[in-house]
């Protein structure tokens with residue numbers, strides 16, 4: 001079944017998905033032309049300050065903004081330690097390989113992140129943050145390919161989020 005473009009009055013096929021909201025949980029279906037127009041005008045961070053943008057990323061990845069000192073002192077110290085260990089290869093996190101063969105959707109999501117299936121949730125978070133910054137449509141030079149990449153990594157992130165029960 002072909003979905004029609006969501007743009008009012010447009011009768012072309014809605015073959016392009018475009019996020020409706022910040023959480024990327026709902027999508028419009030547009031034709032190529034209306035998708036391009038929508039992406040051009042859609043600014044995820046239009047009404048936010050740089051600090052709020054940073055906090056938004058941290059909240060989406062770590063569940064709490066790291067700069068929120070009232071909530072996140074312990075988290076931050078823990079995070080800094082984790083990051084140091086991770087970057088210097090001294091991490092002591094559980095490396096037990098999954099007992100059963102992972103579903104393709106899960107192993108595929110790890111692959112999109114360039115991470116081994118033994119990676120921890122935090123490693124996924126750190127990688128996601130780096131990739132999402134790199135491919136964010138608002139800051140990338142090539143918005144079209146960045147949007148596709150951004151959608152891909154966000155989908156992979158949500159898949160892994162479920163896998164880790166987060």
Ligand SMILES: [Zn+2]
Nearest residue numbers: 005010031034
């Ligand atoms: Zn259209």
